[in-house]
Amino acid sequence: MAADTDPDRYAFVVASNRLPVDRVVDEDGNEGWRHSPGGLVTALEPVMRANDGAWVGWVGQPDVEVAPFDNEGIHIVPVPLSADDVEEYYEGFSNDTLWPLYHDVIEHPSYHRDWWNAYKRVNERFATQIAEIVEQDGVVWVQDYQLQLLPALLRAKRPDLTIGFFNHIPFPPVGIYAQLPWRAQILDGLLGADVIGFQRQDDAADFLRAVRHIKGYTTKGSTIDVPVDDPAAPRSRKGITVRHVEARHFPISIDAESFEEIAHRPEVQARAREIRESLGNPTTVLLGVDRLDYTKGIRHRIKAFGELVEDGRIAVEDATLVQVASPSRERVDTYAALRDEIELTVGRINGDLGVIGHQPIAYLHHGYPREEMVALYLAADIMLVTALRDGMNLVAKEYVAARFDNDGVLILSEFAGAADELKQAVIVNPHDIGALKDSIQRAIEMPRRERSTRMRALRKRVRDNDVARWSRSFLEALDRHAPRGSRIDPS
Ligand code: G6P
Numbered sequence: 001m002a003a004d005t006d007p008d009r010y011a012f013v014v015a016s017n018r019l020p021v022d023r024v025v026d027e028d029g030n031e032g033w034r035h036s037p038g039g040l041v042t043a044l045e046p047v048m049r050a051n052d053g054a055w056v057g058w059v060g061q062p063d064v065e066v067a068p069f070d071n072e073g074i075h076i077v078p079v080p081l082s083a084d085d086v087e088e089y090y091e092g093f094s095n096d097t098l099w100p101l102y103h104d105v106i107e108h109p110s111y112h113r114d115w116w117n118a119y120k121r122v123n124e125r126f127a128t129q130i131a132e133i134v135e136q137d138g139v140v141w142v143q144d145y146q147l148q149l150l151p152a153l154l155r156a157k158r159p160d161l162t163i164g165f166f167n168h169i170p171f172p173p174v175g176i177y178a179q180l181p182w183r184a185q186i187l188d189g190l191l192g193a194d195v196i197g198f199q200r201q202d203d204a205a206d207f208l209r210a211v212r213h214i215k216g217y218t219t220k221g222s223t224i225d226v227p228v229d230d231p232a233a234p235r236s237r238k239g240i241t242v243r244h245v246e247a248r249h250f251p252i253s254i255d256a257e258s259f260e261e262i263a264h265r266p267e268v269q270a271r272a273r274e275i276r277e278s279l280g281n282p283t284t285v286l287l288g289v290d291r292l293d294y295t296k297g298i299r300h301r302i303k304a305f306g307e308l309v310e311d312g313r314i315a316v317e318d319a320t321l322v323q324v325a326s327p328s329r330e331r332v333d334t335y336a337a338l339r340d341e342i343e344l345t346v347g348r349i350n351g352d353l354g355v356i357g358h359q360p361i362a363y364l365h366h367g368y369p370r371e372e373m374v375a376l377y378l379a380a381d382i383m384l385v386t387a388l389r390d391g392m393n394l395v396a397k398e399y400v401a402a403r404f405d406n407d408g409v410l411i412l413s414e415f416a417g418a419a420d421e422l423k424q425a426v427i428v429n430p431h432d433i434g435a436l437k438d439s440i441q442r443a444i445e446m447p448r449r450e451r452s453t454r455m456r457a458l459r460k461r462v463r464d465n466d467v468a469r470w471s472r473s474f475l476e477a478l479d480r481h482a483p484r485g486s487r488i489d490p491s
Contacts, residue, residue, distance in 0.1 A: 008133060009133055009134065009135045009138075010052055010053055010054040010075065010133055010134060010135060010138065011051050011052050011053070011134075011135045011138045011139065011488070012047065012048065012051035012052065012053040012054075012138065012139050012140075012141075012488055013053065013054050013055075013056060013130055013133065013134050013138065013139070013140045013141070014044055014048070014053065014054075014055045014056070014140075014141050014143065015055075015056045015057060015126055015130060015140065015141070015142045015143065015147060015150060016040070016055070016056075016057045016142075016143035016144060016146075016147070017057060017058055017090070017094070017143075017144060017146035017147060018057055018058055018060055019055060019057035019058060019059055019060070019076055019078065020035065020036055020038060020040065020041035020055060020057075020074070021033040021034060021035055021036060021059075021071050021076060022034045022036050022060060023059050023060065023061060023064065023066075033069070033071050033076075035071060035072050040143065040252075040467075041074075042255040042258065042467060043255065043467035043468055043470060043471040044471055045072075045073070045074065046468070046491040047471060047475065047488070047489070047490060047491045048073070048074050048075075049073055049491075050489045050491045051139075051488050051489055053074070053075065054068075054074075054075040054076070054077050054133060055074055055075065055076055055077065056077045056078075056079060056126065056129060056130055056133075057077075057078070057079060058078070058079055058080075058081050058090075059078050059080075062081055062082060062083040062085070062086045063080070063081075063082055063083060064078075064080065065078075065080050066078040066080075077129065077133060079122075079125055079126055079129055081122065084118070085118055085121070085122055087331075088112075088114055088115045088117075088118030088119075089115070089118040089119050089121070089122040089146075090146070091329065091331055091332050092110070092112065092114075092115035092118065093112075093115035093116060093118060093119040094119070094145065094146045095329050095332050096109070096110050096115075096332050096333075096334070097109045097110055097111060097112070097115060097116075097180075098145050098146075098148075099145070099169070099295075100334070101172060101176065101177070101179065101180060102145060102169050102170055102171065102172050103169065103170060103172075103295045103388070103389040103390075104170075104172070104176070104388065104389045104415075105176060105179075106294055106295055106388050106389065107294055107334045109179070109180075111179075111180070111181055116181070116182055119149070120149060123147055123148075123149035123150050123153055123189070124149075124153055126147060126150050126153075127150055127153035127154050127157060128157075130150075130154060131154060131157040131158050134158065134161060136160055137160050137161070137162075137482070137483070137484060138160075138161055138162075139161070139162045139163075139164070139475075139478060139482070139488050140154060140161055140162075140163050140164070141163075141164040141165075141166070141474075141475075141478070142154075142163065142164065142165045142166070142193070143165075143166055143168065144166070144167060144168045144169070145167060145168070145169055147165075148165070148186050148189045148190050149185070149186070149189035150165075150189065150192075151163045151165050151189060151190055151191070151192030151193035152188055152189045152190075152191065152192025153189070153192070154192065155192040156192075160483075162194055162478055162479075162481055162482045162483070163192060163193045163194055164193055164194065164195045164196075164197065164474060164475075164477075164478040165190055165193040165195070165196045165197065166196075166197040166198075166250065166252075166474060167196070167197065167198050167199070167203065167391070168199070168252065168391050168392070169199075169391040170199065170200070170203050170389055170390075170391050170417070171198055171203040171204075171206050171207045171210075172206060173206050173209075174206065174209050174210045174213050174214070177206070177210050177214075178210075178213075178214065183210070183214055184214055184215065187210060187211055187214055187215055188215075190207075191211070191215075191224065191226050191245055193245065194245060194246065194478060194481035195245070195246045195247075195248075195474070195477045195478045195481060196245065196246070196247040197247075197248065197249070197250040197474050197477075198247070198248070198249045198250070199249060199250075199251055199252060199391045199392045199417040200249050200251065200417045200420055201248075201249045201420070203249065203391075203417075204222065204247050204248050204249045207247050208222070208224065208247055211224055211247075218236060218237075218238065219247075222246050222247055222248040223244050223245070223246055224244070224245045224246075224247060225238075225240075225242040225243075225244065226242055226243045226244075226245050227240050227241065227242055228241055228242060228243045229241070244481075246477060246481070248477075250470055250473055250474045250477075251392060251417060251420065251421060251465070251470065252391075252392050252394070252467065252470050253394075253397055253462065253465050253466050253467045253469070253470050254394050254397045254398055254401060254462070254466065254467055255466060255467050255468070256397070256401040256462050256463050256466045256467075257463075257466070259370075259374060259377075259398050259401035259402050260401055260402065260404050262370060262371055262374045262402070263374050263377070263378055263401075263402040263403070263404055264404065265371075268371055268374050268375050268378065269375075269378060271371075271372070271375035272375045272376075272378035272379040273379075275322075275375060275376060275379040276379050279320045279322070279362065280317070280320070280357060280358055282317065282318055282319050282320045282358075283318045283319065284314075284318060284319040284320075284381045284382065284444050285319075285320055285322060285379055285380050285381050285382075286305065286319060286320070286321045286322070286380065286381070286382040286383075286384055286440070287321075287322045287323075287324075287376055287377070287379070287380035287382070287383050287384065287399075288301055288321065288322070288323045288324065288325075288383075288384045288385075288386075289324045289373065289376065289383075289395045290324070290325055290326070290387075290395070291325075291326050291328040292325040292326060292327060292328050292335065292338065292339055292342070292365070293328055293329075293335070293338070294334060294335075294338050294388075295387055295388055295389050295390060296386070296387050296388070296390070297386035297387050297388045297413060297430040298323065298325060298338075298342055298386075299338075299341065299342060299345065300386055300388070300430045300431065300433065300436065301321075301323075301384050301386045301430070301436070302321070302323065302342065302345055302346060302349065302361065303345070303433060304433050304436040304437045304440060305321045305349075305360065305361070305440065306345075306349040306353065306360065306361075307433070307437060308437050308440060308441065309349075309353045309360050310352075310353060311437075313437070313441055314441075314444070316353055316354065316355055316358055316360055317355070317358055319360075319444070320358075320359070320360065320361070320362055321360060321361045321362070321384075322361075322362045322364070322376065322379075322380070323346070323361060323362070323363050323364065324364045324366065324368065324373075324376070325339075325342065325363070325364070325365055326365075326366060326367035326368075327365060327366075327367065339365075342363075343363070343365075346361050346363045349361055373398065374398075374402045377398065377399045377402040377403065377408075378402060378403070378405075380399070380408065381407075381408060381409065381443075381444075382408070382409045382411060382440070382443045382444065383395075383396070383399040383408065383409070383410050383411065384411050384440075385399075385410065385411065385412045385413060385416060385418070386411070386413050386428065386430035386436065387413045387415055387416045387430070388413070388415055388430060388431070389415050389416075390413070390415065390416040390417060390418075391417050392416065392417035392418055393412075393413075393416040393417065393418045394418075396410060396412055396416065396418040396422060396425070397418060397422070397462050400422070400455070400458045400459055400461075400462045401459070401462050401463070403455055403459065404459075406451075406452045406455045406456050406459070407448070407451055407452065407455060408451065408455060409426060409443040409446055409451055409454070409455075410422065410425040410426065410454075410455075410458065411425065411426045411428055411436075411439055411440065411443055412425035412426065412427055412428070413427075413428055413429070413430045414427050414428065414429055415429075415430070421461055421465065422458055422461060422462075424453075424454040424455075424457040424458050425454070425458065426439050426442065426443055468491075471490065472490045472491070475488055475490035476490055
C-alpha cells in the first residue's frame with residue numbers, strides 16, 4: 001500500500017450516513033466525542049489503521065459544523081446536515097420512502113419530490129467532500145441505503161477511484177422496487193460502484209433482476225455489463241463498451257470474540273443473576289431486543305406471548321418476557337404510532353394478566369451499553385427475533401456469541417437475513433401467531449441436550465464467520481477491481 005503523501009488525503013475512505021462517534025456535550029457546555037462501539041467500526045478499525053483511512057458521515061444532529069478530527073486512531077470527516085436536510089433526506093426519503101419500500105412495504109412508503117431533491121443534494125455533498133480527500137487511485141467504501149447515489153456521483157468526479165457499496169438492509173423484489181418514481185436513478189447511482197454487496201443471495205438476485213428489467217442491462221452470474229462511453233473499455237458480447245460491476249452477497253456479522261469475552265466477565269455474570277432475581281426468578285426468561293421499528297415484529301411477539309399466558313399454557317409466575325425497545329427515528333410518524341400501539345398492548349397485557357409482584361412483560365424503552373446487553377443475553381433462556389423483514393439481524397448473532405455455556409434457545413424469523421446461516425435456530429414465520437406460540441412453548445420445553453446441540457452448531461457458525469471475515473472478503477473482491485492491482489491491505 002502506497003504511503004500517504006498528502007496528510008489531508010486518504011487512501012481508504014468509508015462513507016456512512018452516521019459517523020461511528022456520538023457528539024456529547026457536558027453540563028458546562030464542553031463538547032466531546034464518544035466512540036460508538038458498533039460492529040462496523042470494530043471490523044473496519046484495523047483496516048483503517050493499516051491503510052490510513054478516513055470515515056466520512058453525519059454527526060447525528062442538525063446544524064452542527066465540525067472540522068475534521070481524529071478519534072481513537074480514526075480520521076473523522078463530518079458532513080453537516082441542516083434541519084431541512086434531516087427532515088427531508090434522513091427522516092423523509094431515507095426512512096419514510098426507502099426504508100418501508102425495501103422492507104416489504106410493511107408500512108406505506110411516501111413519495112415526495114422534495115424529499116428526493118434533498119436526497120440528491122445530500123448525496124452530492126458527500127461526493128464533493130470525499131472527492132477532495134481521497135488520494136489518487138484510492139478506495140472508497142460506501143455504506144447503506146442513505147447513500148445509494150454516491151457511487152456514481154463519485155465516479156463522475158473521480159474516475160480513478162475503486163468504489164464499493166454495501167447495502168445493510170434487504171433489496172426488494174422488482175415488483176415492489178418498481179413503485180419508486182426514481183427507480184432508474186437509484187440503480188444508476190449504485191452501478192457507479194465496482195462491487196455492490198448485499199446481505200443475502202436473494203437480495204443480490206433481486207437487484208440483478210431490477211437491473212435487467214428496469215435498465216435493460218445484461219447480467220451474467222454476478223457480473224453486470226454497464227455501458228460506458230470509453231473506447232478503451234472492454235466490449236460486451238453485444239459489441240458495446242462496458243464496465244463490469246459485480247453484485248453478490250456478503251453476509252455481515254459481529255465481533256463474536258468480544259461478545260464472548262464480555263460474557264466471561266464475572267461482573268457481567270453477576271449482573272445476569274441479578275436481572276433474573278429482580279424479575280422474581282421465573283423459570284423462563286424470554287428476551288426481545290430491537291430498535292423500536294415496525295420491521296422487527298415486536299407486536300407479533302408480544303401478542304403470541306400474551307395469548308400463551310391468557311390461554312393458561314404459561315403460568316404468569318413462571319415466565320417473563322423482557323422487551324428492550326430502543327428509541328429510534330421518533331420524529332417519523334409511523335415510528336411514533338408504533339410506539340403508542342406497543343405501549344398500549346403491553347399495558348393491556350400486564351393489566352389483564354399480571355398479579356401483584358409479577359408482570360408478564362418487562363418493557364424497557366431505552367438503549368443499553370454492550371455489557372448490560374450481554375448480561376441480558378446470559379439471563380435469557382429464550383431469545384425472540386421475530387422480524388417481519390430484516391437485512392441480517394445482528395442481535396441473533398450477539399445472543400449466540402454470548403452463550404459460551406452452550407445453553408439458551410434462539411427463535412428466529414425466516415424473514416431475517418440471519419436465518420440463511422443460523423439454521424439450527426427454531427425458525428418461525430412471525431405472521432403465523434399460532435405457530436409462533438407453539439414454537440415458544442417448544443423452546444420452553446426443549447431438553448438441555450437438544451438446546452446444547454443446537455447452540456454449539458450456531459456458535460461455530462458465528463465464530464467462523466465474524467465481522468472481520470466479512471470486511472476482508474468484501475475488500476478482497478473490491479481489490480480485484482482495482483485497475484492497477486492491489487491497493488488496500490484488508491488486514
Ligand atoms: C439500520 C440501518 C443503519 C442505521 C441503523 C440505525 O441498521 O441499516 O444504516 O444506521 O439502522 O438507524 P438510524 O436511523 O438511527 O441511523
